[in-house]
Amino acid sequence: MKKKIMALILAAGMALSMAACGSSGSSSSAKSDDAVAAIKKAGKITMVTNAEFPPFEYKDGNKVTGIDADIAQAVADDLGVKLEITDIAFDSCIPALKSGKADFCLAGMTVTDDRKKNADFSDPYFDASQVILVKSGNTDISKPSDLDGKVVGVQQGTTGDTYCTNEDGKNDISVKEVKRYQKHVDAVSDLIAGRIDAVVLDDYPAEQFIEQNKGKIEKVGENLTTEEYAAVVPKGSNLVDEINKVVKNLKDSGKMNEIVDKYTSDSNQ
Numbered sequence: 001m002k003k004k005i006m007a008l009i010l011a012a013g014m015a016l017s018m019a020a021c022g023s024s025g026s027s028s029s030a031k032s033d034d035a036v037a038a039i040k041k042a043g044k045i046t047m048v049t050n051a052e053f054p055p056f057e058y059k060d061g062n063k064v065t066g067i068d069a070d071i072a073q074a075v076a077d078d079l080g081v082k083l084e085i086t087d088i089a090f091d092s093c094i095p096a097l098k099s100g101k102a103d104f105c106l107a108g109m110t111v112t113d114d115r116k117k118n119a120d121f122s123d124p125y126f127d128a129s130q131v132i133l134v135k136s137g138n139t140d141i142s143k144p145s146d147l148d149g150k151v152v153g154v155q156q157g158t159t160g161d162t163y164c165t166n167e168d169g170k171n172d173i174s175v176k177e178v179k180r181y182q183k184h185v186d187a188v189s190d191l192i193a194g195r196i197d198a199v200v201l202d203d204y205p206a207e208q209f210i211e212q213n214k215g216k217i218e219k220v221g222e223n224l225t226t227e228e229y230a231a232v233v234p235k236g237s238n239l240v241d242e243i244n245k246v247v248k249n250l251k252d253s254g255k256m257n258e259i260v261d262k263y264t265s266d267s268n269q
């Protein structure tokens, strides 16, 4: 009898703690079968990004703003919940999803097969490519093959890093050294200071850095890659369908173009 009661108490305790797990904030929903239901229940959706990537995400005071922040807000509004954005290192974003610390990530993140092993991507919302930045007046580098033997700065864990590291030998380049930074802006500072020969990064942020450092740096050569940005969710999360719906609506209604214009028009610089 005593044993039976103990077993019952144990079972009840387990059921209780499981219920507690299911309702402890939206971020724990990442691993649940119905992420959307858990987010609605929690009344908030959590996003991770790296706010070092204008015009997609950057800090305005303490607030993370930019194209991705507006898309994220549209997702939160559609679900009727509060949006909470956390700024972390770019290469920590997918691990944060894997460990259930966030519901999704919008970080100008390019869809790659490697990343697909660890997370799911939404439908793409933006086309992008890697480009080369050099110090203004540099006549040594004018095309991709000129990167051979050069010291090139990249943001760690980005597709620019993959391109320059060229581990699989897919690209026709062989740089002398890939210098990895936590922030694109630090690579750009080192470029201006003459400590590195070039920076390889995404085209839109490159334009913004050129704008912010007028006359000091310039873009050279053709585009190095063809890429697409998409939102990222933990593997199996049904939030992906919700994001796809919102992205489609933003595109179809012309709102996506408005958002992009808002953060790329000259008046915003």
Ligand code: GLN
Residues within 6 Å of the ligand: 050, 053, 090, 107, 108, 109, 110, 111, 128, 155, 157, 158, 159, 160, 202
């Ligand atoms: N698009 C690049 C990538 O996915 C860089 C993104 C970023 O630095 N935020 O790797």
